[in-house]
Amino acid sequence: MTPEKLLQEYRDRVFRWMRVGLSGNDDLAEDLTQDVFHAALKRFPDYDWSEPMALLHKMSRDRLATHYRKQGAAPGRLPEDAAAALRDMDTALLPEDVLKRAETGRAVNAALALLPAGYGEVLVAKYCEGKSVRSIAAALRKSEKAVESLLFKARREFHQLLSREAQS
């Protein structure tokens, strides 16, 4: 990992995540994103960059929390049982009260924001718009196998990020 690569690959994802956390305040999201990368690059050699997204995610959460502490008000957190339900969503249906919570929505969008390029789009096409793998493949001019592979990775990544978001 190089500083340039870190910036190129992750800056937009961090920015989008910040924007979700700040309810669409672009200017503030921009500033906090700057702070994250400023800190990351300033001490670049000191960090272990084997999992850049995890590290940047933690730094971003810290900065967002600091921001809300200064403001004296922070968005509500998911109760532990709801967070656990999201973590286990591959084995059991989510209860209706978890599905309809605003905090769940925030976690969903925060996780989407952190996905690598292309993952979020294909998930939206599949689940929001109900498109078939075949039609997505045609639209992307890829093979169905490639789209299935993409969907698999996107789902897995989304689940991991959502679990992390739900617990944070």
Place this chain on the structure above:
Amino acid sequence: MNQPLHDTDPFEINMRELLRRHARPEEVLRPSSASTPAKEDNRVVLLLFALAAVALLAVLAMNRNNERETDSPIVDRPRLAADDSDTTGVDPAVVTFPEGLLLLRAGESRIVSIGDEMGNYTDWQYPDLTGYTLADVREDSLLLKRNGAWYLLRYDRPSQFAQYSPKPGETFSAAAMRHRQADTSSLTQKLPALQYSDTPGLSIFQDLEQWTDVRFHLPEDDRLAKHSFNLTLKQGLTAEQYLRILSQLGPKKIMITRSPLLEEEDADPADLWVTCEDGSMQDAWKGFALALKPLLQGFAVSREEEGAARQMLDDMLADAEARGLEHDQGWESRIRCYQSLADIAMRVGNLETDPWFTNAPYETLIANLDQMPAPAAQWKGMSINDAASLICDAFAVNIICAESVCRPVAKIQNGSVAATGTGLLRDLCNDLNATFYYRGGALIVTADDDASIQDLDTYPVFAADLAPGDRHAPVALEAARLLMADDIFRRRAAAQGKDAESIGASCFLRIGNSLLFVPTFNLYGLHNRINSILYQYRTNGFDRAMEWISQRQSPVVLLLK
């Protein structure tokens, strides 16, 4: 976690419920608000498409009837499907595919051009299709007809556009059009295509043959060479073919489109035009531009541009006079000032073609400033601060004007300043042992003599504490500190508990023949701002970019126009 495939799978059901209820793709899948095209522009494009659709429906129906009446049935030729239900409710005027839209204007029974969803037509990527009639739209190609012969245009191989011999029994259907439109409508809510316009110098190279060895002009920087090479591959064209297309462009716009949906590991060179992220794509373009370095030596201002600018100035003056504004209200001096700036920029911009400047070394130009035409002399007589405030009014931007950098300063090296009133530059040069030179209508700031002018086209200059290896960093940081006397910036800094000296990143940005100084607190803001400004400029032109800047109240400094 196993891969869930069925609707009975709780994970699948949960995913669908979560995303349908909560996902806000517009917010979380786009990088920044600045990248979103104006809604007004979208509406215009949609209206145009709708009008074209109505016309095309009528003509397609007419063509079908004609085919039935005049063509005898043969087995070795494609036919349009006769099932009218195939096109019911379909908008056949627009065919969407990942890299853009194909606009079919049926009123003239021909394909007009291929473009992206913003209506910027990338007709440069495809052969001239005037006179061809659309016969079929396929997943990977278009079938066209002209003078009784069939032609196949593959989306990924436009250079191989050629006559086509259909296989016996081969059929095709207009329903394919609906299929494509329906399946890709939402997926094409991608980032807008980047647009590169005003590519300098290309129009002057008419003889293509001399550029067949372009591969040998790849830049010394391996990374850039790789980008350039990849770009050529992805286009499915050889460098020679690419050049041939570019050289035919003249002053036209150049589009490079991309799909954000393809993973690198799955990439097929035939799938995409360019697969990079924004920054990388700029690299790719930069690499290509550097490969064409011999082409880009001259930064000529086109006659059209110069004519348009002069017309605008004349209009301003006429407007002021028509409104009965007195000279003492400053209108005339304001316009004259603007004229002078434009004149200087254009003359220096036309360095290699303007007889006045031909073969004149930079130092000589400065020494002979007094011999420049009257407007320039008039400009020279004004104070920088007065001129800056006038420019500020003219462009409605927040300007911080540093003395001397507004002047067409020639090469200044190691503190040896060849022009008057250049205290700031002299200080910078003395402190940083930097080189400032003026070229192509822009003031270029570099830390060494070898930097090419392209360095500042797309690369922001990062501050020292963020990118220690960047050779431009000390210059930019110091320049930022010196230029940050502006109240707006101070207020913004104070609001964030910072002082004006905490500027983390800044850069000089040359767009067209103008130079901007872009100060920001740190890296992301700089990158975002540069991208936004470039996007606005490339999409809507300089004036709209300036307007956008002023609306954002970004402390961007217009140093030279």
